[in-house]
Amino acid sequence: MSDAKLRDLQAFLVVAEEQNFTRAAARLGVSQSALSQTVRALEERMDMPLFLRSTRKVSLTEAGERLRALVGPAMEEIRQGLAQISALRGRPAGTIRISADEYAVRSVLWPALPAFMASYPDIQVEIATDYGLADIVGQRYDAGVRRGGLVSKDMIAVRIGPDIPMVVVGAPAYLERHARPRHPQALIEHNCVNLRLPAQGYFAWSFRKGAKEHRIKVDGQLVLNSLLQIVEAALAGVGLVHVPEQLVREHLDAGRLLEVLREWRQTYEGYHLYYPNRRKSPALALLVEALRHAP
Template sequence: MRREDWPDLAVFVAVAEARSFTRAASRLGLSTSAISHAMTGLEERLGLRLLHRTTRSVAPTAAGEQLLATLVPAMDGVAAAVAGLAELRDEPAGPVRLTVHRDAVMRLLAPRLPELARRYPRVVLEIVADDKLADIVAERFDAGVRLGYMVDRDMVSVRIGPDDRATIVGSPEYLRRHPPPQSPQELRQHRAINYRQTSGALFKWELEQDGRALAVAMDSALVTNEPLLLVEAALAGVGLAYALESHVAAHVAAGRLVRVLEDWCPPFPGSFLYWPSGRHVTPALRAVIEVLRSDPSG
């Protein structure tokens, strides 16, 4: 393989991982036609079909899978070697790509971004907000942010947020029309503002008391995948909502929302920044870790 083919091999890896010419083009900063031209030329030179193409999807062929299995570790090794050179600089620099659950983006990361920009102006942070549990290795993220119970034990992790808890709330007006539930069983008498997960399933309300755990599937008055709309609908009296304490605390303190079944809603570990234990931590990622684990108010 000629060195001139290396850029096209990088294009192939991007397309095979993204399963899309359009997403690969966006990731690489190229046009879709340039991506298509590079792949056609590479396949012609190799004399092999590397990708199955349909109008709706792209997937590696058997030959493509074999090539991908060799290329990805090699390219990761090159990337690590280049990243290692950054340690010779006086100032951390380069990209850091994070997958972050939606709640943490505005509540925990946004307040710290000015400090990161001030202290490390050459670090380029990319934040992908998504509630699904991404495979940070396969999807080529440098690190992730998830609630503590979601982080695998083989990951290195640092806390970046306080403990939180889920809470069930309703507006005073709603609770005048529908007596507050005194037990989880009485939730069946209520309609809920339900959350649609990225997987497509409705989130079940997870309750716990004295070691007894329940997952309650609630009848819907409204379904949304937007946490802020969930809170607004609760304020409007649409139904009961199961929300993070951090999302509703101000409304509860002001009397706009009322908690129910508080003794069934224990706290849980908050958000953690995590990355694979065997991965080299670049100076840029180390800078991000340092800023995110600090107290933004201090």
């Protein structure tokens, strides 16, 4: 098979994963029109449609589903094989695709990545920020990063981060206008900024004091899907927020935010990098070690 046909099949697989030509073109580093022409030429050669297209969505036809099932595993084997062969040169190479939530990228991935990439210039790292529990096998990620309790039991998991204490904080101006809550249940009387997760809905506010644990359904005027935006909302005095303590440590030290319900702090198990139960590529093995020993 020619290199051009292999590239066409790779383009087909990326569009099938993204279900969107714009995102697929960005991943492949080509224009949307060029990608559309590539897929259309592949469909013409096969004499059958591979995608159903609408103004909002792209989905696979039955023929497209069969092609992905046949070609996807083979392309993955080729990718893994090329990565292993590259390692024989003494310069590890290849692409590592990782799914991680926003805070994991900031707190455990980014601190290690600059030095890692400088040490291995032929390794490319691609990170997809996602608060959902991505199917890393189905979406062909090499690995995912999630809190320990969220990792599926059929995955190999490596601890790469410390436990995560959560805090409820608000701006001094907000707390001057509203009485400080003394118990988690009192949060129902406050304007709380919610985090909405893609699959699970609102992120539950969980609290622990001794053996007692409370899960509170809070409400408020503002709902966001980014922890960094939620911190900005707290600084602006919009309401109370529930976030990892490390994310707001500098604002607490500077007095820009104040903590409430400190005695009810909940602590979650730290982040793990996880991957399917199969031999990992040399590039991923190097990244795992770098993350395990990061300061």
